[in-house]
Amino acid sequence: MILPIRCISCGELIADKWEKFKDELALGKDPKKILDNLKVKKYCCRCMIITNVDLIDDIAIFKKKLLPRNETQSSAPVV
């Protein structure tokens, strides 16, 4: 889904490293070396970045389908 801004276990900032990690991973680099270069040392943070699945584009499709219903709700008179 969307990577949390901070690590759930230790609170370290990790969201700023996601784009670089994803780009370098797409180039075929070793995830261990990418995380080492990004200076992600703790196992909890490394685990969160490695196991993250980027599903935002898949989920966004469903949000678009919900828009007409939301529009009818917003056109209802406010009491």
Ligand SMILES: [Zn+2]
């Ligand atoms: Zn952590």
